[in-house]
Amino acid sequence: MKTALIFGISGQDGAYLSKFLLSKGYRVIGTSRDAEGSSFINLQKLDIHDKVELFSASLHDFRSVLQVISNNAPDEIYNLAGQSSVGLSFEQPVETFESISIANLNLLEAIRFLEIPVRYYNAGSSECFGNTRKPVVETDPFVPRSPYAVAKAAAYWQVANYREAYNLFACSGILFNHESPLRPKRFVTQKIVTAACNIALGKQDRLDLGNIEVERDWGWAPEYVEAMWHMLQQELPEDFIIATGTYHKLKDFVSAVFSVLDLDWQEYVQYDNKLLRPSEANRVSGSPKKAKEVLGWKAKLQMHDVVKKLVESRYQEISTKG
Numbered sequence: 307m308k309t310a311l312i313f314g315i316s317g318q319d320g321a322y323l324s325k326f327l328l329s330k331g332y333r334v335i336g337t338s339r340d341a342e343g344s345s346f347i348n349l350q351k352l353d354i355h356d357k358v359e360l361f362s363a364s365l366h367d368f369r370s371v372l373q374v375i376s377n378n379a380p381d382e383i384y385n386l387a388g389q390s391s392v393g394l395s396f397e398q399p400v401e402t403f404e405s406i407s408i409a410n411l412n413l414l415e416a417i418r419f420l421e422i423p424v425r426y427y428n429a430g431s432s433e434c435f436g437n438t439r440k441p442v443v444e445t446d447p448f449v450p451r452s453p454y455a456v457a458k459a460a461a462y463w464q465v466a467n468y469r470e471a472y473n474l475f476a477c478s479g480i481l482f483n484h485e486s487p488l489r490p491k492r493f494v495t496q497k498i499v500t501a502a503c504n505i506a507l508g509k510q511d512r513l514d515l516g517n518i519e520v521e522r523d524w525g526w527a528p529e530y531v532e533a534m535w536h537m538l539q540q541e542l543p544e545d546f547i548i549a550t551g552t553y554h555k556l557k558d559f560v561s562a563v564f565s566v567l568d569l570d571w572q573e574y575v576q577y578d579n580k581l582l583r584p585s586e587a588n589r590v591s592g593s594p595k596k597a598k599e600v601l602g603w604k605a606k607l608q609m610h611d612v613v614k615k616l617v618e619s620r621y622q623e624i625s626t627k628g
Contacts (some may be wrong), residue, residue, distance in 0.1 A: 309333045311380035313365060313413070314357065314387030318488040319429065321348035323384060323531040324358055330535070335378050337363040337387075338368040348488045356595040365409035372416045375424075384427045385413055388457075391492060392433060394455035398583055406457035407464065414468045414476065423475075425538040427482050428465045430478035432523070432549065432590050441553075441593040444480065444545055451585045462545070475543045479534050482549035485612050486527035487619040494556070495524070495611050495616070498563050503621045505574055506567040512574050516581030518557040525550045526607040526615070537600040549592035550605040562613040567621070 310327050314320045324334050334357070337345040341360040349355040363374040365387055379487070387405040389395065395402040410428055417424055422595025435442050436449035450456045462478045469476045489496050494515070504510035525548075533548045564571035597603045607615075 307331060307333050308381040308489050309335065309378060310382045310384065311375065311378055312336045312384045312386060313363070313409075313528065313563075314385065316344060316346050316348060317386060317390065318348065318486055318490070318527055319512040319531055319534075320384075320386045321352050321354075321488055322486065322528045323386070323534060324349065325354050326528070326531055326535065328354060328357055334358040334381065335564070336360050337374060339364050351488065365412055366404060367410045368415065369492070372419065374581055375416050375422075376420055379422070380424055382425045382458045383413065383417070384534060385410060386429045388429075389454070391490075392452050393583060394492070395457070399453035402453050403457040403460070406454075410461040411464055414464060414474070417474060417476075418468065418472050422608070425543070426465075426474060426476040427534050427538055428461055428476065428478040430461060430462050430480040430545070431455065432480060432482040432547075432592055433536070433587060434459040434480065435590060435592070436587045438589055438591045441535045441551060441591045442547070443593050444596060445584055446546055451587045452583070455587070466545070469543055473488075474542040475538075477537050477543040478545045479537055480545060480547045480592070482525065482547070482590065483521040484525045484527040485616060487616060488527070488622075498560055499616045499620045500568065500624075502563045502567055502571075502622050503600050503617065506569060506621070507624060509624070512576055514576050514581065515556075515560070516578060517586060518555065518560060518577075518589070520556050520586060521553045521591065522556065522559075523549045523551070523553045523591055523610055524559065524609045525605045526612050529605055529607065532603060533597060533603045536603055540600070544600070546597045546601065547592045547594055549594045550608055551592070551594050552593040552608060553607050555587065558578040559609065559613065562610055563617055566614055566617040
């Protein structure tokens with residue numbers, strides 16, 4: 307039985323990855339700053355809370371990281387922790403950088419210090435590329451346009467450096483936008499889905515949005531976590547872009563959400579310039595060619611499939627609550 311240690315197990319990706327690894331027969335361990343006080347609601351929603359082992363650990367504290375790794379001797383470590391909102395990163399740039407880059411560095415240093423044959427996965431981000439005129443590949447340059455993207459870019463290069471300098475099996479998955487019902491409600495996709503469902507149920511009158519011309523590649527989170535696992539099963543560590551290979555305007559995402567509910571989005575959506583970010587990556591598009599060729603991974607669900615699943619789940623949740 308292999309042991310996997312997941313930092314950020316309480317988040318969307320951490321929960322789905324836990325479920326996937328359990329299905330593979332793994333012993334799954336997760337961490338939280340306060341494991342006894344945390345609800346781990348996402349693990350409960352997936353009905354796996356009692357199937358994983360949970361420990362308290364702070365990624366800001368090197369000694370804490372060292373202890374949880376040495377005590378559990380994992381075969382694989384997945385770093386999915388950190389502040390994950392691009393918008394919030396403009397308000398909390400220091401916290402964002404520390405929770406992503408410094409935390410990643412602590413993990414790499416712990417692995418180097420312990421000299422254990424562990425395989426390490428770091429959660430990268432498509433936001434590192436900034437504006438993309440064409441679907442980018444793994445070797446294209448980073449041009450980050452937010453504190454979040456800057457932090458993710460720094461973590462990516464830390465992994466690359468430790469892989470080369472210390473011969474660690476360490477890699478980064480450069481994941482493009484991936485959604486699920488477990489996505490926190492502060493994210494714009496969840497804001498849109500929730501508002502549309504509320505409008506359909508007569509609980510809300512309108513939806514305020516900022517720039518709806520931005521273009522993103524939206525996939526299904528449960529599929530993307532499988533790609534993380536595939537990366538750590540390779541003979542050699544490499545970085546991979548994980549994406550559907552298609553992109554759509556946020557306006558199209560909005561239209562698709564309202565269409566599932568038989569509503570015309572233009573009757574309910576209003577523009578609010580207060581919601582604009584200081585700087586924005588207008589188009590983020592990636593090529594999953596390498597992932598398909600090397601990992602054998604390909605996204606099955608496209609944007610409209612994802613939208614339908616999100617709306618059905620949220621509508622039922624709101625309806626049930628009354």
